Amino acid sequence: MPLPSQPLRKLGFLTIGLFDPANPAAGHESTLQVIELGEQLGFNSAWLRHRHLQFGISSPIAVMAAASQRTSRISLGTAVTPMGWENPVRLAEDLATVDLLSGGRINPGVSVGEPMHFDTVKHELYPDSADQEDFSYARVERLARLIAGDPVREFSGKQGVVEEFSNRVEPHAAGLRERLWYGAASQKSAIWAGAHGFNLLTSSVIFPEEGQEPSFAAIQQAQIRAFREAAATSGARGTARVSQGLVVIPTDSASAAQREKYQRYVDERTPRTLTPQGSRRMLFAQDLIGTSDEIAEQLYAHAGFQEVDEVAFALPFSFDHEDYVQILSDIATKLGPALGWSPAN
Template identity: 45%
Template sequence: MTRIRSLSFLTPGNYPDDDPYEGLEATLRLFEYGEREGFDGAWIRQRHLEHGVSSAAVFLAAASQRTRHIELGTAVIPIGYENPFRLAEDLTTVDVLSRGRLQPGFSTGMPHADLLGDLVHDGDWHSYDLSYGRIGRLLSNLRGAYLGGPDTVIHSPGNVQRPRLQPQSPRLLDRVWYGGGSLRSIRWAAGQGLNLLTGNVVQGEGTDDFVTAQLELIREYRRLLPAGRPGRIALGRVVVPLDGADPATRARYREYALSRRERTLTPQGERRILFAPDLVGTAQEIVERLHADRAVAEVSELRLELPYEFDEHDYEQILHDVRTLIAPELGRPVRR
């Protein structure tokens, strides 16, 4: 039986190329709206070279001042773009500003490396570790060990202190997530004791069935997670209820789902990428499909992955319908 205790949403943070302020402001308003509606978490994608949020830490610093209690997540920061020490400083600053609500999520690599590698990194970045080791260094920085020897101090006006990453936010380590889609990545994340983000894209390893592949990832993660670690798993699905939409919007939603159906039929590319079908329909139809989803039944945290390029009103209608019509049927009570 599906029992969801935590409900969050992930938004792409789109904006018009000629008016980025209005789009970013609309996304901040959506975070406020989600909090008023009673969602537990609001997550932002980090995207580069697109009209989306390119610095999740900066955006969430603003969101921390517009909200009071909703969790603020990043899904995900590609670590290849980042300096592990400087990013750790940014994240601890946001966590302090949000009073411990930050949920930073990461992935490996550096998309668009051919365009951005030389701009982001000095020197021959082709030899740099842009994978797990780079995330490992970030985690080490978050632990806040003192730099230098026991007698090493730094002097600033009015103060002498031992040097370490500042500000300190020791509990942030328990709220770090990894976006994993393969058994290799799952095993690494579990070994590090990180929380797990798994969405509507996984790698087909030994199966052509999306849910079977995702179940294997979830169970392997739980098998390898060290004792004493939080081990949260947030599962993502694209959920678009029709109930509160007008006829024209319903037709647009159905057209959106149809345009993406082909990719769900067979594994894609050499890595055999599998895509979950979008859940577009009435609330009752979506509830039935979620109850039948064996991967959803394995978790207690559900993350709605909002479609790209919808407008603010669409997102509000989707969130409202999910919160009032779908969440209660999954065991998640309506609360504000």
């Protein structure tokens, strides 16, 4: 197994949670317990997928608020919040509130674009303004300005006996702007994120540039390097952190039944990783399954992984709570150390 150029500095995980439409509370409780376990195991971060009109976490900010009161150290993030569904002013208020409740541990990840299946929901989401809504990068820029404390309006001050008004989003959470992340799947988006002071979330889905060979790892590496170059030359605020998110399924302590279940999951998903998908030639990363030593060896050989010193490994969809406990435990006690990582105190 090759030695890493540097030890893995931060280890996180990403979850879509569990969701039974007939009993959604149980799934949310499972998610909170998984986050608590993550903190106990020394993970640096826990990230929530954001799902609308699906069987998943539709309000990760509310879940992060609950998790912030059941943990004390682990960072909490979204990966990612689709801004097409959000009002930047209201989102800025909610994020700042939860960041203060957590003691400055929130890492909001966002993305742009028209909401998925927009034609089926626009009559409820934007009944009077669907044709005028701007789903471009400008929506995210507005969120960043508001979180940074830029003025919303000129009006402020006292009115009457007790009413006092601010000209910026309240509460203000100092440092939250530097913890904004952008989920980029293309080189254009990676460069934009670097130039505008965002940290970069890379995932298991990417879009190649014209003429690029369909090699997921090589394309991801190029995107990360383009992001860092843009961040270095822009002078924009931000720390230019990069986190990689791949599906990893260590089987060290898995039962025979779990190993069989995990392998079926991977086998069902593997065909989509073999060729580019759709008109934009979308590429999916292969899920990594095996012992922690086997996964570590694959990661060290992965051109994208070679560019980062922090990760947020994605937990597979639709597994059971006990499966997530086993996978997280193996990641923290076996895979993480194999990558040079040490648990947080």
